[in-house]
Amino acid sequence: MSDEPTRRRFVAAAGTGVIGATPGCLERLADGDGGSDGADTNTGPNDGEDHATGKDEPATETGPDDVPGVDGGAVVFVYDDGPIEDYEVAYPVHREFDAPATAGIVTEWIGRKDFQGTDWMDVDQIGELEAAGWEVASHTTAHTALGAFELVEDAGPDDTRIYPERRHHGFHHGYEIEITDGDDSVRRTVVGSDRDDVGGYLEFDEPLGTSFRAGDARERYPADVMREFLGESKRELEGRGFEIETLLAPYDIVDEWAVEIAREYYAGIANVRPGSMVNDPETFDPFETRRDYFIEFTTPDDVESALDRIAHEEALGVVGAHTFKEEVTGDRIRQTLEWIDERDLEVVTFRDAIEATVGGSG
Template sequence: MMNEKTTRRALLGGLSTGALGATAGCLESLNGGVDENGESGPSTDDSNRSDGEAEPDEEAPSEPESEELPDIDGGAVVFTYDDGPMTDYEQAFPVHREFDAPASAGVVTEWVGREDFDGRDWMDVEHLEELAEAGWEINSHTTAHTALGQFELVEDVEPDDVRVYPEERNHGFHHGYEIEVTDGENSAVRTVVDSDHDGIGAYLEFDEPVGESFAAGETVERYPEELMHEFLGDSKAQLEEWGFEVDTLLAPYDICDEWTVEIADEYYDGIANANPGSMVNDRESFDPFDTNRDYFIEYADPRNIQTQLDEVATQGAIGIVGAHSFKEEVDEEGIRTMLEWIEERDLTVVTLTDAFRAVAAESS
């Protein structure tokens, strides 16, 4: 018999090609099949049923308790903080407590507990536990903050070339990983040893020649499927080993495409930032694997943020916003101002998973 998690994964398999309405039942079952401590609900085994009891054709998932779901009728906002730095705990967390407002923290598992790494300290498991106890959600942000998508090549590749030129070089930020170059028919897997810009453009450099010809515009480079499963599956497994319930993904570098979704929906119920640039998500067509997210302090115009919040309130929509709390411009005052704007508009602050569950309950 499949367990509750396996069943949910199977039901979520087609989510990337459809709206939330098609998957409302499986998201709803997440509430009914698991209690607040993550324990499985009653067994569906028929062995203890008395002979006099009629067997139903199919056991329906339990209806979630209404008080377990947030009221989002007037619109809601989800906060997602990137990477897991100590500033999430020291700066963002205290302000959110002032407003009794939860948030979601996207955690890079290999960075947990590290000190003076990349110029800053990172939350350890105890800090994450305190956030979770206060109602925060822990998102996966992969094992090593690797970009998950695939990038089209903008230059032809010859067999003796050791460099390829993708439209973006995010996969060059991490050396030592394998990259698959594929046009859908032929593929070559090589290891990245360098990345930079030359007279042609941004490039990835491999440990050996590609060995085949590939045409620009018809070829992509991406992490191989096995490696994608490692980035996504191992991250979730590690966070769950530490005791956290992890059902959602925050995609590094705001990069999410069909390749990302194809692998991610085997592990997660949704992605926080499939489409960067706008926070507004319409409830009627809300797809957990096609979400909009915008930064609310960095890269942001305060007037535009308030305009988007007005849209969320007027439409009764779901707003998803994010921030890197270690950035200089992201301070307690800015976070407090954002929460005040939300309060002025009578919007509800919820976690990402609670937003998914509340919309799914409405759809059912």
């Protein structure tokens, strides 16, 4: 395969500007003892939940021995949450390589100090990244999980408590949740969340008023609440002067329900299918994007093998990291960028990768 068509495809994308969007942390968390019933409803990446990799495709497939040096392919870095370490740790290293990245920003966390044990970038720092060629992406208003969760216990009309397979929607109190089995639906406001002898639960402000069977019913944010998380985040970030075209789903949790609503506002979601970083640019669907972590939950050997495959197949790699984590250091980021440089891969933003592979939609 000639390297020239792929090289042109990705290089031409760099700095192309706005994508015409349609109108309008896996930080997979195993259900544990995290979350809070306190007044602060904006719990986030340090919820105390345990992480699991949940890989859906082996990342260890190795290309031919002569892969290093093969031209073609590109890599997108998508950093989660907007901590100050994006600016202080990742940004200087990316600048050494003249390599952009995409930063997923939670609008309610901008400029907060020592929240969840972390300082978060302010508007000026985010703006400096964007001016240097980085992309700013929405990570919702409050870092809310966008998927639906199946009930694992029956619920009766007098119950104020349900037991979903994961209790991520209990990390944010005060929002309405829809419980539905396809026939009956009710909306209740989350006022608490914890674990008891049965399991993790959500607590509501009033009884359900009807029955729901485990396995048949699920809980999710209603469409109007989802539009608040997705649309308001985009509007607020744009109101601060940023160009917003893409979304990063909190906790790597997103489903078809969320995707359809996200299409109203965004040109793509960076982490719909976590567990592999390899995307075929010829068939790439930005609402089916594969992303994997390149420091957390993986090994250097696995990352090198995946980069070999990206170079060999002239593929699009999408990688992520939480820079506030101890293991995500400047040296580890630099090492990965050196590996990318050795394989003659381009580094582009998620927005430009979409423009290069599928083009604008408007």
